[in-house]
Amino acid sequence: MLQALFFSYIYAISIREKPPVKGFPSQTIARKYRASLLQRTCFINQNLGYFMMHNVAYCVNGKRPLTPIACMALLTLFMAACKKNNDTGVTLKLMNRWSLVQINDTTYVPNTAPAFSKYDGAGDDYLDFRKDGKLYSSVMKALDTAQYIYSEANLKLNVRDFQYKIVYLTDNSMVLWDPHFSSGSTTYISHKVTLRR
Known part of the structure; x- marks a missing residue:
């Protein structure tokens, strides 16, 4: 100038x-x-x-x-x-009260067609993951409390006999999946839980 x-x-x-x-x-x-x-x-x-x-x-x-x-x-x-970093970790996303959307079970038995069962969550069905390691749930009007362990690095969540893989997790939705063989048999079960907030 x-x-x-x-x-x-x-x-x-x-x-x-x-x-x-x-x-x-x-x-x-x-x-x-x-x-x-x-x-x-x-x-x-x-x-x-x-x-x-x-x-x-x-x-x-x-x-x-x-x-x-x-x-x-x-x-x-x-x-x-x-840019503001809005990505919260697995811990902060997981430890919330989640509404149950759906439970899908697919059973595979050798030499037969897969069997499907589905439960659509009612308005009062929920899973509440607390910071003290306890899971409070209400599914089909049945209240329950269980211990849970999760791995943030491996995206795994263990609740009783279920060893879930956290397939999808955001602030508003989560999908848990537990594929396993039924104990003492060749029956394979795929258990999938869909949750939302």
């Missing part, structure tokens, strides 16, 4: 009619002196502009200038760094 003001001032001086400059015999010579000063200033300005313009990084693959691409990359990184 200072450079623009300086050159505007030089230009204004060169075109205005002024009394002769000391040391010059006439106004015509003074005007020529000012004009040559303006030409030299413009030449310096052009060279400075050329220098600044041509010392910017050249095109990448001959397509686009590197400077806008670099600026966009830095802007993207800056925006990503400033």
